[in-house]
Amino acid sequence: MALPSYASPLEKLWHGAYLVICTAIFIFLIAPILVFIPLSFNAEPYFTFTEKMLTLDPEGYSTRWYQTLLTFGMQNPDGNTGWAWWQDAWNNAHWVKAAKNSIIIGISATLVATFLGTLAALGLSRPEMPFRRAIMAMLISPMIVPVIISALGMFFFYSNPCGILGLSGSDGGPACGRLTGSYLGIVLAHATLGIPFVIITVTATLVGFDQSLNRAAASLGASPRTTFFKITLPLILPGVISGALFAFVTSFDEVIVVLLIAAPEQQTIPRQMWNGIREQISPAILAIATLLVVFSIALLTTVELLRRRSERIRGVTPS
Numbered sequence: 001m002a003l004p005s006y007a008s009p010l011e012k013l014w015h016g017a018y019l020v021i022c023t024a025i026f027i028f029l030i031a032p033i034l035v036f037i038p039l040s041f042n043a044e045p046y047f048t049f050t051e052k053m054l055t056l057d058p059e060g061y062s063t064r065w066y067q068t069l070l071t072f073g074m075q076n077p078d079g080n081t082g083w084a085w086w087q088d089a090w091n092n093a094h095w096v097k098a099a100k101n102s103i104i105i106g107i108s109a110t111l112v113a114t115f116l117g118t119l120a121a122l123g124l125s126r127p128e129m130p131f132r133r134a135i136m137a138m139l140i141s142p143m144i145v146p147v148i149i150s151a152l153g154m155f156f157f158y159s160n161p162c163g164i165l166g167l168s169g170s171d172g173g174p175a176c177g178r179l180t181g182s183y184l185g186i187v188l189a190h191a192t193l194g195i196p197f198v199i200i201t202v203t204a205t206l207v208g209f210d211q212s213l214n215r216a217a218a219s220l221g222a223s224p225r226t227t228f229f230k231i232t233l234p235l236i237l238p239g240v241i242s243g244a245l246f247a248f249v250t251s252f253d254e255v256i257v258v259l260l261i262a263a264p265e266q267q268t269i270p271r272q273m274w275n276g277i278r279e280q281i282s283p284a285i286l287a288i289a290t291l292l293v294v295f296s297i298a299l300l301t302t303v304e305l306l307r308r309r310s311e312r313i314r315g316v317t318p319s
Contacts, residue, residue: 033293040065040286047283065287069095072284095288098272105183105268106251109190113247116191117198118240122232124199125206136199143196147256154192155260158185181263189257194247201246205239238306245299 003015043062044050052060071077073094079085089096120139124132142150158179179185209232217227233240255270262271269288276285 036286037290037293040283040290042283042286045283047281047286065283068282068284069093069287073097094267095269095272095284098267098269101266102252102268102270105186105190105266106248108183108187109194109251110244110248112187112191113194113198113251114240114244117195117243117247118202120195121199121202121206125203125209136203139199140196142193143200147193147254150193151189151257151260154189154257155180158189158261180261181266183266185261186258186266189261190251190254191247193254193257194250197246197250198240198243201243202236202239205236209235238309242303242306245303249296249299 003012007015038053039047039049041061041063042050042053043060043064050060070089070093074088074092076085076088079088123129124136124139129135160178179188213231213235214227217231218224222230252268253270255268255274258266258268258271259274262268267275269292273285273288276282
């Protein structure tokens with residue numbers, strides 16, 4: 001924002017210092033992310049800038065590590081790029097399988113977290129709800145408690161849920177199976193971590209919601225179901241979608257829960273990156289990290305557009 005013409009020299013000095021401080025903070029936050037993007041195009045298998053890269057020699061840059069994301073783990077990576085090659089990459093490439101697992105688990109966990117989180121936010125937004133503060137604190141606790149503690153608790157619970165609850169079968173054994181090593185267990189664990197984000201975003205949207213619209217609809221004979229789907233949901237939908245995006249990012253980025261609960265065949269992208277750092281150092285990790293940055297920027301852009309749309313719907317001018 002430009003300074004007015006009547007600003008004093010001290011105000012102009014502070015404005016300049018403010019811009020410098022903001023720029024320095026921005027660089028401090030963004031620089032670690034921007035460093036590995038050019039390194040992902042390194043033609044050599046190093047995590048440092050080579051002499052050719054520093055001199056901007058085209059021979060120092062390559063997309064080989066992005067190709068590795070498709071070929072690593074394939075049975076015939078050097079074959080002709082046809083239908084059989086793409087089928088081999090789809091079925092056998094480690095990074096492709098990790099991406100499929102991340103998307104399947106992320107979408108499933110997002111649907112569960114969005115449904116449960118929206119219901120909880122609607123209930124907590126009602127003034128007659130008893131113990132609202134205590135219930136809210138309990139529901140958002142997975143976001144506050146360190147992830148390793150939540151992951152350990154879920155690991156022991158999912159390993160023998162019925163034994164922990166004191167339930168047993170007719171033979172004295174567990175009445176139900178384990179959730180560890182199953183897609184269901186990972187989805188439920190990721191949904192648990194994503195629900196607090198949905199609750200917070202939907203609750204913030206409901207703060208500016210005009211409850212008189214629901215009362216007006218009821219006075220005109222609309223049922224609660226019709227009122228919700230025709231009035232409430234369209235108005236809070238930007239907040240619901242924003243919470244869903246945060247829940248998806250939380251699931252897509254989670255590695256600690258996957259390390260404790262998932263089976264070897266349920267590798268996600270963060271776990272595959274973890275394995276790559278521990279077992280086989282490869283700049284392919286930088287390539288997938290660059291793609292994740294681009295993906296995150298797209299999600300953040302979507303969230304911002306939804307925020308602006310929500311403000312326009314509620315009659316608030318975006319700042």
